[in-house]
Amino acid sequence: xxxxxxxxxxxxxxxxxxxxxxKHGLQHWWAQRVTAVALVPLxxxxxxxxVELTGADQARVHNWLSxxxxxxxxxxxxxxxxxxxxxxxxxxxxxxxxxxxVKLTSLLLLKGLIVLLAAAALFTVLRVAVGG
Amino acid sequence: MAEAAPxxxxxPLSPFLFPPTGTYRWQxxxxxxxxxxxxxxxxxxxxLLFTWWLLALLGEPSDxxxxxxxxxxxxGRILLLGWTWALFFHFGNGIRHLVWxxxxxxxxxxxxxxxxxxxxxxxxxxxxxxxAGYAFR
Numbered sequence: 310x311x312x313x314x315x316x317x318x319x320x321x322x323x324x325x326x327x328x329x330x331x332k333h334g335l336q337h338w339w340a341q342r343v344t345a346v347a348l349v350p351l352x353x354x355x356x357x358x359x360v361e362l363t364g365a366d367q368a369r370v371h372n373w374l375s376x377x378x379x380x381x382x383x384x385x386x387x388x389x390x391x392x393x394x395x396x397x398x399x400x401x402x403x404x405x406x407x408x409x410x411v412k413l414t415s416l417l418l419l420k421g422l423i424v425l426l427a428a429a430a431l432f433t434v435l436r437v438a439v440g441g
Numbered sequence: 442m443a444e445a446a447p448x449x450x451x452x453p454l455s456p457f458l459f460p461p462t463g464t465y466r467w468q469x470x471x472x473x474x475x476x477x478x479x480x481x482x483x484x485x486x487x488x489l490l491f492t493w494w495l496l497a498l499l500g501e502p503s504d505x506x507x508x509x510x511x512x513x514x515x516x517g518r519i520l521l522l523g524w525t526w527a528l529f530f531h532f533g534n535g536i537r538h539l540v541w542x543x544x545x546x547x548x549x550x551x552x553x554x555x556x557x558x559x560x561x562x563x564x565x566x567x568x569x570x571x572x573a574g575y576a577f578r
Contacts, residue, residue: 342542345535352532356525356570363574364513367505371498394485401478423485426492433495 337396344393351386358382371437380438384431391427395420469556477534480527487524525570530563 317324328335358379362370373379398419406412490512497505511517537555540546546555 342539345539349532349536352528356528360570360573361577364509364578366509367498367502370505374498390488394481394488397481398485401482423488426488430492430495433499437498 337399341393341396344389344396347385347389348393351382351389354382355386374434374437375440377438380434383434387427387430387434391423391430395423398423470552473534473556473559477531477538480531480534483524483527484531487527490520490524522567522571526563526567529566529570530559533559533562533566 358373362373365373374383399416402412402415402419406415490508494508494512497508512521537546537559540555546552
């Protein structure tokens with residue numbers, strides 16, 4: 310072996326893939342940015358809607374959410390928000406929790422809770438929009 | 442070789458974050474970075490209220506009134522005010538991050554300029570949202 314190949318820490322397959330040490334880190338990073346960009350218009354829509362609905366009773370909010378435009382935007386807002394939240398929570402936990410068992414447990418619990426909340430929120434929109 | 446050992450003193454613990462008047466000088470850059478994460482975590486907690494609010498649409502009208510009553514209480518309003526600011530701060534600072542991701546505004550003066558823009562944006566938008574909310578009530 311020459312001295313240069315001894316210094317090279319990337320194997321032939323890794324070199325061919327050209328991804329450096331990346332596994333799924335890029336996907337995580339990219340998804341966080343994509344959801345962030347999506348949340349710019351969605352968040353403005355959400356804030357404006359909530360402001361308009363200040364003090365509204367159930368019938369008015371129900372009627373508002375049953376409109377197709379509201380239901381579509383709310384569904385997108387829910388998906389983007391909870392996806393972005395799951396990615397952010399993962400970074401925070403991986404930064405501060407270093408014991409492998411605790412890290413895995415807290416990741417599973419929190420991501421599970423986020424998926425549960427997202428499913429409940431999405432189900433509500435469907436139920437209201439389709440007319441339950 | 443036989444010299445006396447230097448008087449021992451406790452090793453300094455970096456970076457002396459607390460108390461805030463201590464050795465460590467706080468900068469806007471790190472403060473906003475910490476606030477960005479804190480706001481994100483707070484907004485994550487806020488999704489509990491958001492989901493409760495939505496789910497209450499499927500219950501009795503009184504179930505929804507319970508949510509509205511909680512949000513309308515003094516405690517609820519303080520929480521909601523905090524969440525409004527957290528949302529607009531995380532929103533504005535998130536855009537600041539997206540700009541950095543494109544390789545722009547990475548000089549020190551621009552990093553501070555963007556930081557001040559985000560602070561002003563978050564306060565102005567929070568006030569505007571609440572003024573509009575009370576106007577629609």
